[in-house]
Amino acid sequence: MIRAERKPVSEIARMLTGKKNVLVVGCKTCVAIGHAGGEKEVSELISALKIVSARDGHGWKFEQTVVERQCEKEWVRPIEDKIVSADAVVSLACGLGAQTIADMYPAKQVYPGVNTMFLGVPEEQGVFVEKCLACGECVMFETGGICPVARCAKSMRNGACGGSADGKCEVNLDTDCAWYMIYERLKLQGRLDLIMKISEPKDWAKSHAGGRRKIVRKDLLIQPTDRTGTEVKK
């Protein structure tokens, strides 16, 4: 899921200079599971900011809350009163949640309390590893189920590079070389022919490089019709 890391408390404190009523909003989904922005982390941030306020005389007054999924307006609307009465909102949700609040209440100062980092899996308790880049064109059916875009530092389509040594990536010796893993995986599956295939360069137009992306599911849109059942343009 989406992985985030809380910004340093000092950085958040600087954002709040001159503010009085501060609302800290967490989210119960990705950031809660990742121990970065759930209920506990909201309390922790406030406890730390209270010390800063008490020591430096900021006079901050804190309100705290947490919503199910901050990226959906339906879950944000119920806390509208709290948002409206605050003069600063610190969101501990990922960039999606923070922007949902910011877009719904454009006159409010909404501050990001976390740095949204990547799409990642928990490899072991406390260790989150990036595995998907949301590139818009999944090719892992050719690479034995290992994503070369996210897991290779150079996003190679025909890897490994010359810097791969002893199965490790040249950029970070703690990281396994994705293409070494792909080679081993394809060998295991008896599909080494895929390694020999010269893969086409990636279509980056399908990734963020092509611009902000949007999916429109016509089947899910609520569209008015006239009495005959024909769709009417709104």
Next chain:
Amino acid sequence: MNDKLKIVAFVCENHAMSAIRAASTAGESLPESIRIIEVPCTGRIETPQLLDAIGDGADAVAVIGCLEENCYHDVGSMLARGRVNRIKDIMKDISLEPERIEMINSASVSGAMLMMKLRQFESRVAAMPVLVLKEAIK
């Protein structure tokens, strides 16, 4: 020198509390600055509580639990250590001495050693600049 020292000690009711009681029975008393808060297990303590102790006016916080290899609740004091270290990082970030919070592990029979560690902790904290809170937290 800070002579109105307040140190909050979260003490697990198992090996840590046994050690303190044993030491008291042997005539060794707790340093004056230390106020004990007994907890079922140090693993139960969450980070906001540790920060709030400082915010409420404590100069320092000690978290006293079982030895990690012999924790009464298996991984409690290990989890506590992780959280104490997280608080140390936050303290450093907001320009407070990370040494104001410490994890101390004790076997139930090591009362004397525990007392000595607490006295040493107290002197270290006493030597730090006084933490002045301009506003009341609550």
Next chain:
Amino acid sequence: MTHVSNLQKIMDSGKFGVTGEIGPPRGADPEEMIKLAKELKGSADAFNLTDNQTAIVRLSSIGSAVIIMKEGMEPVVQMTCRDRNRIALQSDLLGASAIGVRNVLCLTGDHQIFGNEKSAKGVFDLDSISLLNTFRNMRDSKKQLSGEELVSAPKIFLGAAENPFGTPYEFRALRLQKKVNAGAQFIQTQAIFDMDWFERWMAEVRKMGIHDRVHIMGGVLPCKSLGAARYMKNKVPGMKVPDSIITRMKAAKDKGQEKEEGLRICVEMIERLKTIEGVHGVHIMAVAWEEMVPYIAKEAKLLPRPTL
């Protein structure tokens, strides 16, 4: 296929090819490179101009090519995929060909983390294999990557790099074959110190029949000092330096003859390369010691270079 470059002509005609390497300066003044070019002229068939090697900003490879071509030398322009997307890469190939560059080495490129602009966005739109394929199609089919036809095709002799010491063995052999399939006409290898290992790798290469399809040029690098040898052994991933080399360099250091021994070892490597079936040339990488290339070439009996 007609020969487009002197380097190609020499190796295609069965002669042992020799390339050197010049690392461009970290500045805009071409003076040093012009001086070096005059010293090195004639000591190799062509000279590689590295392309922001290890992601350190240097005078560009194509710019360097112009400088040495003015001195009458043949360049091998290196192109990495780290700094340019497919538009720039194809454009640079047309530009290089237009100004007379006839040899291009296609590389994926060292990651930007190694260089002096660590926050740079690494492009990596293509990799060395799709780059080879793209350039080959531009030359042979007069077509851009997108399929659109070019007005005129570049004339180019295509090369790639390979590391015989990378692991796993079989994977690296497949990679070499893939590079040849993608259009590599010559291959320059990583510097060789473990000649036994290299000979085993060449046996694999011959078994796959690759040696007939591509000109393999063994890389050599003269050690300037014991420290340099140790650094390569311990700090450079994918480099194999046997203990025997370290022992020799250490003994030489004790006699105050490090440089001589380093050069001697380099010449020995070249002599052995000449005897290996399937090796069609040598690539001399005198890192931070480029002025020694003429000496090395002479000692290894590679001079004078043939003119065909």
